[in-house]
Amino acid sequence: MTxxxxxxxxxxxxxxxxxxxxxxxxxxxxxxxxLSNEKIVVxxxxxxxxxxxxxxxxxxxxxxxxxxxxxxxGYLHTGIEKNLEYRNWTQGTTFVTRADYLAPLFNEAGxxxxxxxxxxxxxxxxxxxxxxxxLFMELNRISSHLVWLGTTGLELGAISMMLYGFxxxxxxxxxxxxxxxxxxxHAYFRPGGVAxxxxxxxxxxIRDFLVYMPKKLKEYEAMLNGQVIWHQRxxxxxxxxxxxxxxxxxxxxxxxxxxxxxxxxxTMPYSGYENYEFDVPTATTSDVWGxxxxxxxxxxxxxxxxxxxxxKLRPGPIFVSDKKIAWPAQLxxxxxxxxxxxxxxxxIMGQSMESLIHHFKLVTEGFRVPPGQVxxxxxxxxxxxxxxxxxxxxxxxxxxxxxxxxxxxxxAIPAMAEGxxxxxxxxxxxxxxxVMGGCDR
Amino acid sequence: MSIExxxxxxxxxxxPVNAEPVGADIDAPAQVPPNPxxxxxxITGSGDVSGFGGLVRRAPEVVSTPKPYGxxxxxxxxxxxxxxxGFADAIEKVVVDRGxxxxxxxxxxxxxxxxxxxxxxxxxxELCSSLSAVDYLNSDPRRFHVVYELTSMTYRRxxxxxVAVADGVTVPSVTSVYPTADWHERETYDMYGVIFTGxxxxxxxxxxxxxxxxxxxxxxxxGGVPVEYKGAEIPPPDxxxxxQ
Numbered sequence: 001m002t003x004x005x006x007x008x009x010x011x012x013x014x015x016x017x018x019x020x021x022x023x024x025x026x027x028x029x030x031x032x033x034x035l036s037n038e039k040i041v042v043x044x045x046x047x048x049x050x051x052x053x054x055x056x057x058x059x060x061x062x063x064x065x066x067x068x069x070x071x072x073x074g075y076l077h078t079g080i081e082k083n084l085e086y087r088n089w090t091q092g093t094t095f096v097t098r099a100d101y102l103a104p105l106f107n108e109a110g111x112x113x114x115x116x117x118x119x120x121x122x123x124x125x126x127x128x129x130x131x132x133x134x135l136f137m138e139l140n141r142i143s144s145h146l147v148w149l150g151t152t153g154l155e156l157g158a159i160s161m162m163l164y165g166f167x168x169x170x171x172x173x174x175x176x177x178x179x180x181x182x183x184x185x186h187a188y189f190r191p192g193g194v195a196x197x198x199x200x201x202x203x204x205x206i207r208d209f210l211v212y213m214p215k216k217l218k219e220y221e222a223m224l225n226g227q228v229i230w231h232q233r234x235x236x237x238x239x240x241x242x243x244x245x246x247x248x249x250x251x252x253x254x255x256x257x258x259x260x261x262x263x264x265x266x267t268m269p270y271s272g273y274e275n276y277e278f279d280v281p282t283a284t285t286s287d288v289w290g291x292x293x294x295x296x297x298x299x300x301x302x303x304x305x306x307x308x309x310x311x312k313l314r315p316g317p318i319f320v321s322d323k324k325i326a327w328p329a330q331l332x333x334x335x336x337x338x339x340x341x342x343x344x345x346x347x348i349m350g351q352s353m354e355s356l357i358h359h360f361k362l363v364t365e366g367f368r369v370p371p372g373q374v375x376x377x378x379x380x381x382x383x384x385x386x387x388x389x390x391x392x393x394x395x396x397x398x399x400x401x402x403x404x405x406x407x408x409x410x411x412a413i414p415a416m417a418e419g420x421x422x423x424x425x426x427x428x429x430x431x432x433x434x435v436m437g438g439c440d441r
Numbered sequence: 442m443s444i445e446x447x448x449x450x451x452x453x454x455x456x457p458v459n460a461e462p463v464g465a466d467i468d469a470p471a472q473v474p475p476n477p478x479x480x481x482x483x484i485t486g487s488g489d490v491s492g493f494g495g496l497v498r499r500a501p502e503v504v505s506t507p508k509p510y511g512x513x514x515x516x517x518x519x520x521x522x523x524x525x526x527g528f529a530d531a532i533e534k535v536v537v538d539r540g541x542x543x544x545x546x547x548x549x550x551x552x553x554x555x556x557x558x559x560x561x562x563x564x565x566x567e568l569c570s571s572l573s574a575v576d577y578l579n580s581d582p583r584r585f586h587v588v589y590e591l592t593s594m595t596y597r598r599x600x601x602x603x604v605a606v607a608d609g610v611t612v613p614s615v616t617s618v619y620p621t622a623d624w625h626e627r628e629t630y631d632m633y634g635v636i637f638t639g640x641x642x643x644x645x646x647x648x649x650x651x652x653x654x655x656x657x658x659x660x661x662x663x664g665g666v667p668v669e670y671k672g673a674e675i676p677p678p679d680x681x682x683x684x685q
Contacts, residue, residue: 074647079663081632082656086663086678117539246567246594249621260594267597372538375590375601377570386571386590392580399657403571403590411624440647 039067042422046075050155050426053436057413057425064422069414073407076440084400088366089115090327092397094187096387099402100438101184102147105140105176106380107438108189109133111400113270114376114389115191118369121320128316129193130272135309136176136188137271138302139206142213143172144381144433145295145302149220152292152430156233158224168216171209178202192326193319203310210307217299224292234288238416238428241286248415249408252383253298254432257283257290264379271378275312276305288431323358325367366395380405382433406432406439503545506537513598514542520563525554543601551589551604552613552639558591558600559618566591566600569615572625574633578659583607585635589615589622606635614640632657 008019045056054075060068080099084092096111097104116122150165173183179202180188180195188195224230240248245255255262263280265273281297283290319326348356369391377386383405390399409432416428509515514537521544522528531550536543546554558566571590578584583605591600606612614637615622626637627646634655637643645652654661665677 074645074649077647079656082663083678120539247620249569249619251568262594267594268599373543373575373588373601374539374541375571375599377590377592377599384570384592388571388573388588388590390575399575401571401573401588403573407624407628408621411621 044425046072050430052151052430052434055410055429055434055436055439057429059422059425061422066417066420066422066425069417069425071410071413073410073436074440076436078437078441080441081400081402084397086396088395089191089369089397090366092400093190094185096400096402097185097187098437099441100380100382100385100404100406100435102144102435103140103381103438104185105133105136105189106378106385107402108187109137109271110376110378110380110385110387110402111389112189112191113378114374114387114400115369117374117376118372118389118391119191119325119367120370121192121322121325124320124322126193126317126320127272127312128197128314129318131309131312131314132194132198132318133189133271134273134276135198135206135306135313136179138305138309139172139175141302141381142299142306143169145299146172148295148381148430148433149292152427152433153224155426155430157229158227161220161224164216164220168213171205171212175202175205175209178205190319190327192322193317195327197318198313203313206306206310210303210310213303214300217296221296231289233423233427234292234431235285237288237420237424238431239287240412240416244412244415248412250383250412250432252380252405252409253291253294254409254412255383256281257294258286259284264377264384268377270376276308278302278304288427291431324362327362368393368395369397377403382406382435382438383409402438402441404438404441406434406436407441410434410439503534503536505534510535510537510542512540513596517542517564517598517600518544520561521554521557524561524564525557527553541599541601543603545603545605548587548604548606548610548612551587551602552615552618554602555589555591555615555618558602564593565595566593566598568592568594569619569621569625570599572615572622572629574629574635574657576633576657576659577605581605583610585633587612587629587635608634609636611636611638613638614643616640631655634658 009016010019011017039060039062042059042061043056044059045051046054051057056072056075058070058072059066078098080095084095087095092111092115093108096107099107113122116125146165146169148165150162150169153159153161153165176186176188177183179198180186182188186195240250240254240258242255242258242260245251245258245260251262259282261280261282264270265278266280278301281294281301283293285293344359348359371391371393373388373390375386375388377384379385384403385405386401386403388399388401388403389397392398412432413425413429417425420428510518514535518535521532525531527550531547531554532544533547534543534545536545544554555569558564568591569589570592571588573588575586575588576584577586585606585608587604587606589602589604591602592598593600604612612635614626616626616637617639623641624646626640627643629635630637630640630643631645631648632655644650648656663678667677668675
C-alpha cells in the first residue's frame, strides 16, 4: 500500500490510522482511496441563507475551486401568468405585484403600461397619475437597492449593513403604506391611473426622507468604501463584460457596471421619464465592486427624480376620465377599514340605478380590451422588465408573460463563477440581485 | 281517479317537474344532479366570457399591414429583405399594430432570420429581450405562437418575431445566436411543450422534472380546490359560475 518512508499505519479500534510525515498529498490519498481525489459535488440551497431565497446551485468543486455551476430554479413557481388568465384585467395588478416582491410597483407599472397600450389610452393618462407613478417607482428602486445592499453586506461579512439597509427601507415602506394601505404587494397602479391619491402626510414623509437619506448614504460609503475586506470580497470578483452581458441577456446595474449606459428610462422613455433630469451611472470594472458603486449612485439619481416629481406634482385627476375604465379612485377609509368613496357609494346606492348597474358590471365583469398584442419594457431595479400582453378582445387577459430580469440574469451565474472560488459564487450571485419570486413567477 | 306519476324517461318535455331528489335519505347529504350550465344564463359556446350571452367573440384575424409601415419599420424590413435572400419565402406576414412591428416567420427559418437580425450592420438586434409563447387553441390550427422580442441597442429599436407551429412540430432553437434564449426556451417547453431542436439541454425549468402536462396550455385546467369560508363553499376560480 503505502511506500515506506511516507506514511505509517496502525490498526485501532476506530479503524486504520495513518501517520503522515511529508510527501505528496495526492500520492498518499490515491493509495488509500482513489475516489477522494476526484471532484466533489456540493448542493447549495434551495434553503440556504446566502442564496437569496429558494435558489439552488449544484456546484462541482475541485478543492475550493468551482469547476461547474448549475443553477436550479422553480421552487417559487406560483403560476401567476396562468392565474391572470382567469381574472379580469384590473384584478391582474393584484397578481403581478406578487412576482418580484422587492419591486412590486415595477411589476404593476409594466403590466398597466401594457394594458394601457392595448387599450390605446397611453396619451390619456393624467399628468398627476404619471408623476405619482414615477415618484413611487423611484422610491421603490431605492428600497430595492437598499435590500440588495443589506443582504449583500450580510453575505460578504458586513452584517451591520443589513441592519442599516432594512432600517432605511422602512421609511419608504411607511410612505407606501400611508398611500396604498400596504407595505408590499400594493396593487396600487391600475390600468388607467393609480388606485388612490397620495395624501399630504405621505408627501411630507417623502420630503423628510429626501433630507434623511443622503446622510445615510454617506454613512454607508464611509463604512464600506475604504473597507479592506469589502474590497477583497468584491474587486475582481464575478467579472462579466459587456459582450457576456449581451449574450446572456443581462441588463440593469450589472450591464451598466460593465460600462454600457443602457437604461430604458433614457433610451426608450415611458411614463414621462424624458421630462426628468438624471444621469445613468456606469462603472468600468465589470465586477461586484462596480455593481456596488452603480447601485449606490443610482440611489442618488433616484432621489433626484423623486425630488423633481414632488415639485411637478399638481392637483388633478389620478384616473382617466373614461368611465368605462375608471374605477372610483377618490377613496376614503370606511368604518370597516376598507377603502371606500363615500360620494360614489351614495350615488350608486341612493341616487342612480344606472350608476349601480355600471359599477357592478365594471367591478365584476371588467372592461373589454381590443384584440392584439404588445410588449412593454421598463427599467426595473434589476434590469429590463418586459410584459408581453395578449388580448383576444375579452375582459380577461388571454396571455401575459413577464420577462423578469432576475430570471434572465441568473443564467449568468455559471459564466461568472466557474473557475473562481466557492466564496465568490456567493458574491457574484448576490451582485446579480436575484429575487426568486420574480424569477419563478 | 288517481294520477299516475310520470316516468321521466318516457316524457319528452325535458326535466320533469317535481323530480324526486336522488339520495334524499335521512341523515344522508343531499345529492343534487350536476348542473351542466356554464355561463351565467346557461349560454355556452358563443365565446362570450361575460356570461350574458349577448356578444360572440370571434378569433381576431391577423392581417398583413400594407406598406409603408411608418417609423423605422420600413428601414428594418427593407434591410432584412436586402440581407436575407429567402425573405419572400420565410416571412409570412408583416404586421404593424399599436406602434409595434411583428414579423411572422416560418418556423424552420427562425434561426437563420435571428442570425441576420443580430449580425447585419443595418439591423443589429444585439439583445433577445424575451422569448415566450401564446396558445391560440381553437382559433389557429398552428396553435402555438412562439414570440421573440428583439432589441437593437445600437439603433434603439424593437422588433417582434412570431412563429406559429402546430402541436408536435419543432422549432429550431436560437440559443446558438442568442445564448440568453436558453432558459426562455426551456420555460416555453415547460409551459407549452414546444420542442426546440438544437437546444443544448431542453428540460423543464419551473415545474418539477416529473410533472405531467404543460400548464400554460389553454386546455390545461387551472386547478385549485374549493375553499370553505364561514360555512359557504367557494369553488376554485375556473369552476365558478360566472365570467369563464
